[in-house]
Amino acid sequence: MLTTALTDYGWNDRFQADFEPFTAQGLIPGRIVVQQRGGYRLLTQDGEIDARASGVLLKTAADEDRPTAGDWVAVEARPGETWALVHHVLPRKTAFIRKASGPRGGAQVVAANVDVAFLVASMNADLNLRRLERYLATAYESGAEPVVVLTKADLTGDPAAVVAEVEAIAFGAPVLAVSSKTGLGLDAVAQRLPPGKTAVLLGSSGAGKSTLLNAVAGEEKMATGEIREDDARGRHTTTHRELVRLPSGGLILDTPGMRELGLWDADAGVAAAFEDVEALAAACRFSDCSHAREPGCAVRAAIQAGELPEERLRAYEKLQAELAFERRKEDPRAAQENRKLWASRHKAARAWIKQKRGGPEA
Ligand SMILES: Nc1nc2c(ncn2[C@@H]2O[C@H](COP(=O)(O)OP(=O)(O)O)[C@@H](O)[C@H]2O)c(=O)[nH]1
Ligand SMILES: [Mg+2]
Ligand SMILES: [Zn+2]
Structure with a gap:
């Protein structure tokens, strides 16, 4: 059939x-x-x-x-x-899942059975690397292939510089610069959509998702919105999710912008999105190194050598803390383990400080 x-x-x-x-x-x-x-x-x-x-x-x-x-x-x-x-x-091939906003905060599947996740961000003043890291972690967790799409290249003097900046945080994910106005990069987007393959457009409201879809489709499939001049943000012109079949045979799913993207059970996704930090951490002397003051910390050494931006470690820690917080809410035993872990870390840190000072315990 x-x-x-x-x-x-x-x-x-x-x-x-x-x-x-x-x-x-x-x-x-x-x-x-x-x-x-x-x-x-x-x-x-x-x-x-x-x-x-x-x-x-x-x-x-x-x-x-x-x-x-x-x-x-x-x-x-x-x-x-x-x-x-x-x-x-039916059982899903892939699923892009976020923590629903609001007090109940359950899992919300944003898109199912997508092969490619286009993580769309505008090259203008609104570009936020930390938000992109969050999208990348969720995309890696989803099982779809993440592709970062930087829109509105026509509004930037040096698109290549912005691409390079994003490439530094987007491990393994291709970064495309596009302009739906001039047509730049649209071929590269279309190339990732062969017949029967499904892609989803994800990103903030006003990033240019619907405009990109229309440009790739070659006709006005989706309504698009004007940006408010004061804060460079768009309004939610797209209020529903719609899967559109392109002339090339590929399928592309437009979504409304997400105000926040809460992580849902995305440990593996965070690890994949922060491959650089994880690789360094594996070389720390202590397997439970907190990358604070421990001796033989490869992460701090890389930061000091200018090889890893400090913000990158902070972002990683923030997402890790968010995942741990969600886990504790669900699992009281994990909450207890966590207290034990921090107690032992504090003890190790005190011992290290004492050893460094060489003095008697205060
Ligand atoms: N200059 C320029 N403006 C764009 C481009 N793509 C989208 N826009 C504008 O950005 C605004 C928001 O676009 P829209 O597609 O509705 O964003 P969405 O909320 O992500 O679907 C609209 O005013 C578009 O005309 C682009 O490549 N260049
Ligand atoms: Mg839209
Ligand atoms: Zn370390």
Whole structure:
């Protein structure tokens, strides 16, 4: 049943195998191409249909298992009814997950089954390396390939310098300079979108995501917004998530800007995004080195030698602390371990200071 319409949207043998049990229940496969407040729009073998999640699915699914843009789902078509019903979400190939903002703060899947995560930031005054590091960590954790896209190259005197600055923090991830106004770099973006591959556009509001999508698509698929002059930030012109099929056959998912990107269970992602710090830390004399005052600290040595920017270590520590905080909230035993760890670190630090002073204990 590998119908062309579905394969055009990324359907493959693996999804087919995962879907098999639902065939007997009379369900059909579909991909969520639009996600908005009122529900979903799905692409199925019979064309596009509107749908909502079934009551049972909403009641039983954990936050991260709820249907989201890019998901492949098992649907009950219900001819004659306005809404089809989504009963199951097929296992995801990749998932870009953030901690939902707000007091409850559960996991929120921003995009599912994406091959490439375009991390979009404007080259203008708003460029924030620390925010990009956060996006990179989440992208590495997602399983998608991160690509940094620096937009509005036409507004910068020296785009190559900005690219170099970002390359220094983007380990292994390509960094592209683009301008949707002049067309610079659009080919490089399109090249990463061969038929059936899915990319997601992620980044702050006003970064130029929707404009980039329109430029690559060659037509006005998404509404774009004017930037407020006072703070160089955009408004949320895009309020829904939409997967658009490009003339080249690639698929690209536009998202509204995210005000904050809280890390969700992203240890491996942070490690990948800070490969430089992790490699140095592995060479510290003590395996639990806090890179503060311990002897034989390779991280501090690199900072002193000008090989590692101090802000880079601070950013790494900040994200690590954030992950540890989330873990403690979930796991009281981890909270206790953490207190023990700090107690032993303080003890080690006191011993080291004492040894350095050579004096008796105060
Ligand atoms: N000069 C210039 N402006 C751009 C470029 N790309 C986007 N913009 C402008 O930036 C503003 C926000 O763009 P939009 O695509 O809506 O951002 P989004 O919120 O990330 O989707 C709009 O006024 C665009 O015209 C670019 O390459 N060059
Ligand atoms: Mg937009
Ligand atoms: Zn160290």
